Amino acid sequence: MKLEQAKQEFIDAWGTFGSHWGINRTMAQIHALLLVSDEPISTDEVMEKLGVSRGNANMNLRALIDWNLIERKLKKGERMEYFSAEKDIWKVAVRIIRERRKKEIDPMRQTIKSLMDIDDKNEKKDEYKQFINMLKDIDEFANAADKITDKLVLSDKGWFFISLMKMMS
Amino acid sequence: MKLEQAKQEFIDAWGTFGSHWGINRTMAQIHALLLVSDEPISTDEVMEKLGVSRGNANMNLRALIDWNLIERKLKKGERMEYFSAEKDIWKVAVRIIRERRKKEIDPMRQTIKSLMDIDDKNEKKDEYKQFINMLKDIDEFANAADKITDKLVLSDKGWFFISLMKMMS
DNA sequence: ACTTTCTTTCATTATATTTTGAAAATTCAG
DNA sequence: CTGAATTTTCAAAATATAATGAAAGAAAGT
Numbered sequence: 001m002k003l004e005q006a007k008q009e010f011i012d013a014w015g016t017f018g019s020h021w022g023i024n025r026t027m028a029q030i031h032a033l034l035l036v037s038d039e040p041i042s043t044d045e046v047m048e049k050l051g052v053s054r055g056n057a058n059m060n061l062r063a064l065i066d067w068n069l070i071e072r073k074l075k076k077g078e079r080m081e082y083f084s085a086e087k088d089i090w091k092v093a094v095r096i097i098r099e100r101r102k103k104e105i106d107p108m109r110q111t112i113k114s115l116m117d118i119d120d121k122n123e124k125k126d127e128y129k130q131f132i133n134m135l136k137d138i139d140e141f142a143n144a145a146d147k148i149t150d151k152l153v154l155s156d157k158g159w160f161f162i163s164l165m166k167m168m169s
Numbered sequence: 170m171k172l173e174q175a176k177q178e179f180i181d182a183w184g185t186f187g188s189h190w191g192i193n194r195t196m197a198q199i200h201a202l203l204l205v206s207d208e209p210i211s212t213d214e215v216m217e218k219l220g221v222s223r224g225n226a227n228m229n230l231r232a233l234i235d236w237n238l239i240e241r242k243l244k245k246g247e248r249m250e251y252f253s254a255e256k257d258i259w260k261v262a263v264r265i266i267r268e269r270r271k272k273e274i275d276p277m278r279q280t281i282k283s284l285m286d287i288d289d290k291n292e293k294k295d296e297y298k299q300f301i302n303m304l305k306d307i308d309e310f311a312n313a314a315d316k317i318t319d320k321l322v323l324s325d326k327g328w329f330f331i332s333l334m335k336m337m338s
Numbered sequence: 339a340c341t342t343t344c345t346t347t348c349a350t351t352a353t354a355t356t357t358t359g360a361a362a363a364t365t366c367a368g
Numbered sequence: 369c370t371g372a373a374t375t376t377t378c379a380a381a382a383t384a385t386a387a388t389g390a391a392a393g394a395a396a397g398t
Contacts, residue, residue, distance in 0.1 A: 001284070001286055001287050001288060001289070002287070002289045003287055003289050003296065003297055003300065006284045006287050006300070007300065009280075009284060010284055010300075010304075013277070013280045013281075013284075016276075017273070017276070017277050020191060020272050020273045021273060022189060024385080024386065025386085026386080026387080035303065036300060036303075038296065038299070043344085043345080044344095052387075052388090053387060053388045053389060054345085054346095054388085054389075055346080055347075055348085055387070055388060055389065055390095056386080056387050056388070058345065058346060058347090059346085059347090059386095059387090062346085079343065079344065079395075079396070079397095080343080080344065080345095081344080081345080087303070088306075089303060089306035089307055089309075089310055090306070090310065093310050103189050104186070104189045104190065107185075107186070108182070108186050111178075111182045112182075115170070115175050115178060115179055115182070117170055118170050118171070118172055118175050119170060120170070120171045120172050127172065127207070128172055130207070131172065131175070131176065131179075131205060134204065134205075134256070134258060135179075137257075137258035137259070138258055140258075141258055141259065141262050144330065144333060147333070147337065148333070151336070151337065161313065163336045163337075164313060164316070164317070164336070166335060166336055167320070167332045167333070167335055167336035168316065168320065168332075193355080193356065194356085195356080195357080212374085212375080221357075221358090222357060222358045222359060223358085223359075223375085223376095224357070224358060224359065224360095224376080224377075224378085225356080225357050225358070227375065227376065227377090228356095228357090228376085228377090231376085248365075248366070248367095248373065248374065249373085249374065249375095250374080250375080
């Protein structure tokens with residue numbers, strides 16, 4: 001396989017994975033394109049290389065900036081905006097995990113918490129206990145997931161792998 | 170809040186979370202309904218309580234069985250099938266994580282691996298090296314994720330939490 | 339202030355996913 | 369084997385999500 005071909009396949013594959021991660025196909029493809037590009041890239045180049053519309057390119061570039069996965073780069077003497085991706089995969093992963101936690105774990109914990117406020121003296125004890133215990137277990141698990149991602153988000157790569165080793169031993 | 174109301178909200182909330190986890194709304198709602206039900210439930214009851222069609226109920230019950238989150242229960246003397254959910258939240262989480270790994274991590278690792286087979290002597294060394302290094306980093310991270318979920322899947326709850334504490338210390 | 343260049347917005351269109359429901363298949367009893 | 373009960377399938381309809389592109393908005397030079 002040739003390098004350029006491999007890069008193209010990487011872009012396609014990253015797009016497909018993205019959709020399994022709550023990231024839409026185009027957003028993930030733009031991200032991949034920037035990951036494999038040495039030089040910063042303009043909106044027009046994104047449109048051309050991926051065959052998407054200006055609106056689509058713009059919206060997803062903006063979303064990638066919100067996720068802190070890419071940043072604007074200005075070239076002196078030019079008005080057009082260019083974009084480049086964070087290349088450190090550890091940082092990339094951490095940032096994706098952080099965004100996913102926002103969407104997946106945080107709202108769940110909040111809802112579970114509010115549901116535990118049951119004030120119903122007439123209910124049968126067993127049914128009540130069982131339900132509350134389930135909510136507690138869910139919260140306990142979510143809490144553990146939170147702690148792990150916190151550790152991940154706050155630590156640097158080397159540190160995390162050491163911790164992982166410790167855990168595995 | 171009354172218990173029944175809380176259960177209903179739990180079902181709705183679980184449905185919403187599900188969609189952030191690659192589980193469709195109805196599948197997650199059926200799962201939640203079974204989680205909060207003491208007695209096994211039939212397809213007809215699912216249809217009635219959630220207001221969904223027979224086809225939908227059937228397909229998602231089947232999917233939940235595939236995920237090993239619910240199981241068929243036969244009542245003696247009856248032909249109709251009933252279903253009940255695994256109630257241990259630890260097991261539930263482990264099974265969901267296992268399925269998600271199948272969809273999210275495994276295919277990625279396979280693709281990344283195949284892309285590393287670049288055979289192109291004419292390419293500039295730097296560009297080539299940079300791309301291969303990125304693929305390696307992705308694979309390294311995916312490998313760590315794999316190891317963690319393996320540990321999770323194979324361990325029991327108490328064990329995992331002890332390991333977690335060790336890691337956090 | 340005018341013009342050009344580039345960016346952003348958003349109503350419309352297109353695509354992808356989920357749901358429906360009736361028909362087909364299966365299962366079991368007599 | 370026949371018929372009733374139940375489950376499964378799947379083409380068509382409904383819904384949800386993403387993409388388009390033209391128009392509006394901003395920014396910068398003249």
